[in-house]
Amino acid sequence: MNELIAAALESAKAAGATYADARIVDSSLEEINVAGGVVEGVEHSDSFGIGVRAIANGAWGFASTREVTPDAVVRIAREAVAIARASALVAAAPVVLSPLEPSRGVWSSRLDIDPFAVSLENKLALLAAADDVLRAQPEVTITKAHMGFKRQRIWFGSTEGALTEQSITESGAGIVAYAVADGEVVSRSYPNSHGGGWQQAGWEYIASLDLVGNAPRVAEQAAALLTAPYLEPGTRDLIIDGSQVGLQVHESVGHPTELDRVLGDEAAFAGTSFVRLEDVGTLRYGSEHMTVTSDATVPGSLGGFAWDDEGVPAQRDYLVRDGILVGLQSSRESAPAIGRTSNGCMRADGWNRIPLVRMTTVSLEPGTWDFDALVADTDGGVYIETNNSWSIDDRRLNFQFACEIGWEIKNGELGRMVKSPNYTGITPQFWASCDAVCSRDFWQVWGLANCGKGEPMQVAHVAHGASPARFRDVQVGVGRS
């Protein structure tokens, strides 16, 4: 592969590129879905190709092809340069990249048991067993159990001398029970909604989830939700579970602190950000209990790598420290806007996409609270778990989330179950209302395999470390009166 990358880079230089990089990506995916006792799909898919990114006349061009041959890589490099020249027709100042020592090396994500070596029989047997348990609950009429495995090999080189090879294996699984009655659908998921749990790991991660052991609780809660009331509209103290805190971090901290959004480069599609360049170091983003990091070095996390997709080494960086905005996620092109070098957040969704500023593992750092103590310290509140729906405005200020389940808290104890509890708020005010975060004992990294951004659309695999946290006086029960 290195010879093909070298040929592409030489071709780009010969065509007039002042900088070029090339990525060859070879990916395999296995997906297995069981629903209602039937195998809905067993699929294996492969994708292989090369993408070349070039700067010519001070502007960017990118071209990609599934043909990874000596002739094709030369052709695609020339096309990337020609596109860059066209970009220069409507350009501003020439693109300048922040300095970088060329990276060289080989890296693999950690795994104990290769999931692609585990037999399909074993995988189907586990899913079928979990699905059987879900279906044993009479009120549960729709069930889903799924697994997915992804392996990517990425070869990267640049005209500056970078040459790296990475191999990343991901495993994920989950179950969902739907109870349906009288025109109403409620759902309960484990270990998380929207694709279950995901890690950079092997089969050992799937085994650790104990899908079958958790299925009875999931099914029983789905059934109970049918007769549970909605949360009354009003203002309540909320304790939010780690998975939903993770998504809250994703939407209201992760995306608004992407430097390309702050600079306006994503304005037309994903939107911009309420954060301004001059806010770094001064903006009070939330309470003193809020510290958020961007960390591509977290072992086993979906946001992990050794080098990002422009060859910048993985880093741990602070975005918010004790409630103050202190950093942004950046690229080599954007980082100079805040007087820094790239903190390694450029990631691409395969060989046919350019890298964009994407989250790695963006986490709310743990606090000091014990979960039971936090509940005991709360009166007249609600504890909610597992995302059901999410929405946020184009500047990442006005959000509304719905969860699958909640329990009212009275006199420091969890009480009556409520269904589909939703809440809404404005980002800085909401984070300012955070007065307690649970400790590392309750902190875990939640993989999120469906983060969309960019045009053409790219889906990133990111992660969020989070533990349950409390937020005061939050508006709940929106549209449920």
Place this chain on the structure above:
Amino acid sequence: MMSPEQARELARAAVVMMPADEAEALVAAEHSALTRFANNRITQNVAEHNALVSVRAVLGRRVGVASTNRLDDASLRAACEAAVRAARIAPEDPSFPGLPGPHRVETPDRTFAATRAFDAEARARVAGAIIEQSSERGLTAAGKVRAAEHTLAVANSLGVDVGMALTGAQATVLSMGSGSGSGWASFLDADAAKLAPEALGGVAADLAERSAEPGALDPGSYTVVLGPEAVADVLDFLAYVAFSAKAVVEERSFMSGRAGDRVMSELVSIADDALATHAMGTTFDYEGQPRHRVPLVERGVVGLPVTDSYWAAKLGRKNTGHALPAPNSYGPMPLNIELAAGDATLDELIGSVTRGVYVTRFHYVNVEDPVSVLLTGMTRDGTFLIENGCLAAPLKNLRFTQSAVEALAGCKGITRDRSFVGTEESAVFAPALLLSSFAFTGQTA
């Protein structure tokens, strides 16, 4: 770029390779290019050449699927073997009816030379012309100019053998001013020659200027006029959560048990129609079956949902030709949705409102309840207070939490003009609507 004939030949070759009782191959080839701009300059400019072969193996009532974008014989054979391996292990699905047989499919030419010739330089010139409409007024433009060619072919061992090519050209523009104002305009057509960049950029810039210094509005239910982009979002979610036979059978849809009932205004007729002369998508589905026109809601009355071969057989109904690529856990899906035109102009709809809200488009809409299609999302890029039949003042972006079904029950007017929104492969053809009540539940400060 692979022609339909070449794609069919490749699909047939893959079918022959498959050591299974029944075999199907789907070939999807694409050459696409997209120029993105922001801050009045081109920021990203990309091109992709790809082709994918997806094979489905059937052993009795067991099914396996594999796909690859390596098109040499050895790789295709490996994909076929992977699909057969999966099928051998999969438990039998007693409801699987076998692969569908061949039916006559019309394959009109939906490609345009101007779109094929829409290269990087041409896209740059169009981007420049769009940007100029904003930059010369002191505004900032962002958006995209895109061109794509697609070829889709399906063959199976029962004799299905169809192929078709289509093209799509798209442009969007967001124009932003310094006073929190922003405006939006978009274009989607199979023919790039119809794109008028100056006019498109002008529409967005006009809206941006009109929406500067927006004001507040108290939460509550208001009469609304939704522009075509906003209507398309609502229709997209109806298609996603409600119009599939699977959703109806599983009682997750407002259509479940309601066929023949009036649930929306009699002004509302929604159909999926890939055969319409203005449609842009393929006329066959991902099983190679002809797509039929399906009236989903007719004058406010619930019709029947779309099907594919699996759900048609399971329900004993006609296959409407709405299969997604296998394996498909979503069920059949309409990809050529349109809401029937009315007889009003946009000015007439706005002119009929004493006090209400005009919405250009929504942002980040999501479903809170699938049965009532309870949606939440934000407005953006041109939200206005309507007073006495006029756009009286720009508004800050509003959050809504509203059942789409209930909103369409209160439809009081529909425009004659409709616009395509989405992509050429799954475009929504939407008019503007006047709705008597729409619940706004919050506002960005």
